[in-house]
Amino acid sequence: xxxxxxxxxxxxxxxxxxxxxxxxxxxxxxxxxxxxxxxxxxxxxxxxxxxxxxxxxxxxxxxxxxxxxxxxxxxxxxxxxxxxxxxxxxxxxxxxxxxxxxxxxxxxxxxxxxxxxxxxxxxxxxxxxxxxxxxxxxxxxxxxxxxxx
Amino acid sequence: xxxxxxxxxxxxxxxxxxxxxxxxxxxxxxxxxxxxxxxxxxxxxxxxxxxxxxxxxxxxxxxxxxxxxxxxxxxxxxxxxxxxxxxxxxxxxxxxxxxxxxxxxxxxxxxxxxxxxxxxxxxxxxxxxxxxxxxxxxxxxxxxxxxxx
Numbered sequence: 231x232x233x234x235x236x237x238x239x240x241x242x243x244x245x246x247x248x249x250x251x252x253x254x255x256x257x258x259x260x261x262x263x264x265x266x267x268x269x270x271x272x273x274x275x276x277x278x279x280x281x282x283x284x285x286x287x288x289x290x291x292x293x294x295x296x297x298x299x300x301x302x303x304x305x306x307x308x309x310x311x312x313x314x315x316x317x318x319x320x321x322x323x324x325x326x327x328x329x330x331x332x333x334x335x336x337x338x339x340x341x342x343x344x345x346x347x348x349x350x351x352x353x354x355x356x357x358x359x360x361x362x363x364x365x366x367x368x369x370x371x372x373x374x375x376x377x378x379x
Numbered sequence: 380x381x382x383x384x385x386x387x388x389x390x391x392x393x394x395x396x397x398x399x400x401x402x403x404x405x406x407x408x409x410x411x412x413x414x415x416x417x418x419x420x421x422x423x424x425x426x427x428x429x430x431x432x433x434x435x436x437x438x439x440x441x442x443x444x445x446x447x448x449x450x451x452x453x454x455x456x457x458x459x460x461x462x463x464x465x466x467x468x469x470x471x472x473x474x475x476x477x478x479x480x481x482x483x484x485x486x487x488x489x490x491x492x493x494x495x496x497x498x499x500x501x502x503x504x505x506x507x508x509x510x511x512x513x514x515x516x517x518x519x520x521x522x523x524x525x526x527x528x
Contacts, residue, residue: 250453265456273451281451302422302430302448304399304463307414310528314453338528346528349521361524369523372498375515376458379487379495 238283240275253316286326293321296330310338312348387432389424402465435475442470445479459487461497
């Protein structure tokens, strides 16, 4: 199988959003995806992009992606925040996740981010095991908060 | 006492970083603040700003601030991420935190962010009680992860 990692382009957006929804289903929150394709595309490829992504193609079909934005920590400065890393269920176990994650590390070094940060659901054991291979730190002491405005 | 909320300017940066360190001490992580004043200032007021802030002055002295950046959620679109909200210990109980938080809500509405999101330490009861007044949602199911690169 021919696997290729490349930077996402505007035309990828519909397929990326499809995969976002597949991940949300796995994370037991399918109704939480309320972003529109227009807003998603504009946010990545409009005048002021706020996210960047890499796509994994297997035999020419997009089977996964990793999407990040820049986080500003008043403790640590700029960091890469990994919002999503997804591989389709059918294509797991083929090291596609590893290729994507390695590409993120390359990108983080190149752009001089000091850290890559992300979140994982406490019951998502396969993901936690994957991250452990990278010697990731896990900190369960913080609680996510939000209000709608 | 004359309390005034205004947008932060470049000249505020040294005082803001001082307050960041005060908060880190309270959060039991004083050594975690490794950002330099140059990087902090450049990130807020350089060519490509990645954070924005409001300052609270009491009788002309900066006694608190709220700092945010833009988060991109593939579920919800752009949101205001509240990185820090701080009031000096001596000035607590004077509603300065409320004035700052209300200003953030104004700003979020104006900039069409759909949500304000942030994190709180699970043992920080005064902060949790403050956020409850805004009917904030609390979600402890996610774990923070990071690697240095």
